Amino acid sequence: MVLLGLTAITLLSLDLSGFGPIGTAQRWVRDLLHPVTQVAGAIASPFSNAWNAVFDYDDLEAERDQLRKELDDAEGAQLAAEAEREAFQRLLEATEITYLPTIPTETADVVRTAVGNFDDHVITIEKGSNHGIRPGMAVVTGAGLVGRVDRVDATTANVQLLSDSELVIGVRLVSTGEVGLGHTDAEDPLTFVIDRGLDWPEDDDQSLLPEIGTVVVTAASSRYPAEIPLGRIKDVYLDPENDIAMIVEVELANDVRDLSYATVLLAEGVDQVPLVPTPSTSIPLNIEVPEDTGSDQ
C-alpha cells in the first residue's frame, strides 16, 4: 500500500509538473484504444439509442442534426453580418487593418460527451493532431464560439465547452466597442456574464449603455481569433459589489449542451487566461481619422 501511495504521488507530481512522457504515454494509450472504442461504440449504439428514445430515433436524430446545423448556420450568418457591418464602418475609418482573416478550419463530429461524472463540460471530437488541431484553438459552430480545444490525441481531441464557468473569454461589445472579460453563468449555461473590464457610464448616462439585443464577439485581446460571435446582450446592470463597474449578460447563440458537430479554427490560441482586459487591436475603438492625413494605426 505504501508503494502504491509513493507511485501515485510520483505520477501526480510528474503529471502536474507537465512531464512530457507522462502525457505522451496517456495519449498513446488513448490512440491505441481509439479504434477499439469506435467498434465498441458501434456495437453499443443500438442499445444507447434504444435507451434514449422509443421509436425511429436514428431518423429523428439525423433530421434533428441537419436542422440544427442549418439553424446554427443561419443564426451565425445573421450575427456575423451585424458584427461585420459595425466593424466595416470602423475599417472604413482606419485603413490597412486586417479584418476577419481567412482561417483554415476542421469540422468534426462529436464522438462522445463526458465520460466521467465530473467532466460535464467536455466533449470529444473525432479529429486530432493528425488534422492540425492543437490545444487552445477555438471551436465554433455556425452560430459562434462553443469552446476551446483542451487535450489533443492523434485522432481525437477534447473540447472544453463554453458552459464551463471556469473558461474566461475576452469579448467585445459590438455596439460600443468596449472590451471585457466574461464567463458562462454556472447556474445557467445559456447565459454569458461579462463582469470584468466594463465601466458604468460617468454621470449615470443611460444613453452610453450597450444596447440590448446587440451582438457580442470575441476580442482581439482574447486567446481566440477576433470577431467570433458569442450571442446577444440581454441585460445590462450596475455591479452590486462595485458601483463603478458594469455587468452585461449575454444570451449565447449556441446551446453547447447538445452538440453533434463542431468546427475547429486552425489558429494557434494563446494558452492562458487573459488577466487584464485590453483594448481591441484589430478594430480600433473610437477612432477619429483626420480627413487630410488618414489613420496612423
Place this chain on the structure above:
Amino acid sequence: MRLGLVMLAALLVQLTVFVDVRFFGVAPELLSLVAVIGAFLIGSERGPVLAFIAGLIWDVYLPTPLGVMAITLAIVAYAVATLNEGLFQDSPSQLMMVVFLASGGAVLGYALLGGIMGSPELLRIDMFRIALIVGITNAVVTPLAVPAMTWALGGEGAMR
C-alpha cells in the same frame, strides 16, 4: 490476461454505453466496481494493486491528473479487503452493500483528492448525489460483474 480483458471490457462499456445511458445524469463507475469486487475476492494484499491498475486505466480518460483515481481506488480497495477479512461473511447481499458503500466512497474520495490536486470544481454539493447514484447503480450491476471477476481471477475467492 483474463483480468486485463475484463478491465478492458469495463472501460469500453464505460466509454460507449454509459456515455449515453445515465441514471439521473450519472453513469455507473465500472472500473470502481471491478476494483471493489476484486479486492473483496482476493484480499488486502493484492486487491489494492488490482484497484490501482483499474484506477490508472480510468485516469487516462479523466480530466484530473494521472494517479488521482488510481490511489483513490487503491485506498478504497484496501479498506474493503481489510473489513471483509475481519468482519464479513462473503455473501452476495453483503457484497452488494459493500459495493454500494465503497463505490460511493470512491466518488467522494476522487472528488476530494481531485479538488486538492488542482480541480476545485469537483468539490461541489452535487458530489453527494453522484456518490449515491453511483453506489446504487454499481450495487445493482454487481450480480452481473461477480461472475466476470471470478472468471478473471481464475476462481480465486469465488463466492458461495
